Amino acid sequence: MKGNIKIWLLVLVASLFVFSCTKDPVKPEEEAGNISFKFEHRIDGKAIQFDTMKYVNAAGNHYLVNEIQYFISDIILHHSNGEKQVLDAWDDIIYIDTDLEETQFHAFPDEISPGSYHSITFTFGINEIKNQSLMFVNPPESFMFWPELLGGGYHYMKLNGKWLDTLNQVSPYNFHLGIGQVYHSFPDSITNFIQNYFEVELPESTFEITAGQTLDLTILMNVENWFQSPNVYNHDVWGGDIMQKQDAMKLACENGWNVFTLEK
């Protein structure tokens, strides 16, 4: 009888072990890849040396850059089969700040279909539907707010620096882009606002996504291009501030078409 009890207990313990274990779900074979962006900022093909008066723009202004802070949004990957994939659709406004290293790298959570892609596009700034005041309450994004009176929402970009003016004085410039205004009488009677955001298509932005792998891409801002093509932008003409100068912001935004390039 003792032997029977032992067998009975043995069966009980064994069955406990066997039935208490469940099979790990079989990991499906990787069907998607991922993508990440690193943001770099260059002048004349080289990393910016901040706070150094060593650059000359197309207008002949000697200038330095102190900091650059900006938003891009609505990033779309264009698949060769014609499909489009919007990245990070629920959190699709990205803030980049040359003073904050953590903002210069962005890994997207999206699962991306493998295959060939022929281009990447994004909005420089934020479109008028999304660009709503107080949608960012936390710094550093909240520090980018664009005053209500001037159209509200957020700066698309703050590019701060200094240039040598006509009197050969080092003068600060705030190359700030955002919503423009049409004035009936300057400065307190505004009749209309102008959305200055624009779409960027990164040239030569073909790339391949492989299942199970993350593709690291570098997006370059070539700062000198803000000032040269198709419009020669002259700090001596526009002065140190342009938030209330739609004509200046228009020129700058027209120059934005080739400011960004992709480095694979």
Place this chain on the structure above:
Amino acid sequence: MKIVMSVAGSYGQRTTEMKHKLNKVSLLTLRLRASAVNSNSLRLSASAVSLFILFFFFTSCTKKPVEEPYKPTPYQIEIPFGFPTKLNIPDDNPMTVEGINLGRYLFYDGRLSGRTHPDSLMSCATCHRQERSFEAGIDHPDFPGGHPHGLSGLKTHHVMLPFINLVWNHSGYGWNGFLYTDNPSEDLRNIEDFVRLAVLAEDEIGGDTTRVKNLFQTIDGYPELFAKAFGSEKVTFNNIERAIAQFIRTLISADSKFDKYMIGEVQLSQSELNGFVLFTTEEGADCFHCHGGFGNPLFTTHLFYNNGKDTIFTDPMDRFSVTSDPMDRGAYKATTLRNIELQAPFMHDGRFETLEEVIDFYSHDLLWSPLVDPLMHHVNRGGVQLLPFEKQDLLNFIKTLRDDKFLTNPAFSKPEKFPDEQ
């Protein structure tokens, strides 16, 4: 793991009792063996095993004396309209009702100096006066001109910054931001450290942390308050720091006329509106890039700027002293403009006594240097060139940032009685 630890603990405490129980178990085992010899022994044995387990469980438990558990009440900060949701509260000092209550007593108790003689009492509130937005103010009876000094008479290096909305400061405390959350020096990170430094500094309280904690240990009522806040009646200086920091984090100002305007409760006067326009336009006074506005209701970025006050920079405690970046020479924190009309004197060295002087400075007296911040883009014209009526409008707008409710809020004021007086 917690259960295992607890059982092990009980066992260790009750060895004698357990020996007694084990004897009982041995007797029972003998009986079980005897019964196993009989027929139908399998069923009997199973019943006996069940009985044994039940018996063991019931008899191994003894009643513990009931102790009041340490269970502080979590304190939730209400986020005012438009304010950031990210708060600077260290993980090791969560805010509790009991901690804040204790912190308020300590903030106001002159015995924070570690001394009891009426002539040498000093607390945070000696300098940080509620009616001056927790700054000294230019009319402070003991600090003429609003520049505080310690009991030794030694003046602080800079004038004061107010204790207001500091729970939203993530960029460093002090004019140069020397206390910041990821500082490699672990004892220079947050408001807690500010408390300790203030108690020790010769130009402030000039005390001794051991003496301070020992004194509060002996004052009736305080040990009980420490127990409620931190779970032990033993007073530690670390807990003194934590309690005061918790209280300071509750000092929130968000009920000014401008706040009411933001949510549509009141209208600003025409002059105030004109001032608001000047405040938030580059062609106006261009204050908003550093001092906020509708989109940044803190009315500061908490960042550091060289705002064109000087051309020679010799202050050993400017922003450069923290970052070692030569571009930061002569740079200091942009202060919040909330309640600013009560916070004279102005600038890090208190060089301006009135807001009118400050507005004149930004209008006409900016000084160019290679280090002036690029946001000071009017510097080569000497300033924003406001006309007299514009200066008045700007001043009137800035005064809409005064929050009288904050200045009189009883939750922030001196307790009627200290714990030993109750």
